[in-house]
Amino acid sequence: MSERLLLAIVVALVALVTGLGLFWDPEMPERPLPIAMPPAGGDFALDSAAGPLRLSDFRGKAVLVYFGYTYCPDICPTSLSATAAGLNQLSAEELAKVAVIFISVDPKRDTPARLKEYAEFFHPAIVGVTGNSETLAEVARRYGVFYAEQKVATAGDGYVVDHSSDTFVIGRDGRLLGKLPHGAAAEQVVAEIRKVLLQP
DSSP, X not given: OOHHHHHHHHHHHHHHHHHHHHHOOOOOOOOOOOOOOOOOOXXXXXXXXXXXXXXXXXXXXXXXXXXXXXXXXXXXXXXXXXXXHHHTTSOHHHHTTEEEEEEESOTTTOOXXXXXXXXXXXXXXXXXXXXOHHHHHHHXXXXXXXXXXXXXXXXTTSEEEEEOOOEEEEOTTSOEXXXXXXXXXXXXXXXXXXXXXXXX
């Protein structure tokens, strides 16, 4: 094959590819993107130091729900401190219409008695609860919460618990309205609570 013929073939192929790139516009079938379903939330029954506690016990109040554990080295204390600072900015009348539920995802170590002491250290309006592994997993699934034990040689009991760090906002009718991200300032907490309290 002569060099001239080979060059002509290469030029023709380049022209063909360029033309396809510029002018070919195939009709692609439209495929809707999958929609991530928001968490459903909903009522739950867990154990507090005062006995069984249900989310529905607080119907008519603005409720914040946070999943964590008492041995958490930094994430939980940071979130609960910001929540407590927000609660301290509310009037006594507003505070009477608010509840905060701290759900421990470490039932092996967090007894209801320990949770009571831990939660009340941050604020008297915070109640600590937990349950058996199956119940916690089901509640966490409905709220879109992830948690998992991780072995750590330096930890006292040999593990820590990685977990989601959002604070869930529950309306006065018990519906999940949204969530506050980890690191939300006290002012954001107050604004979210007041927004819920203004709803009928």
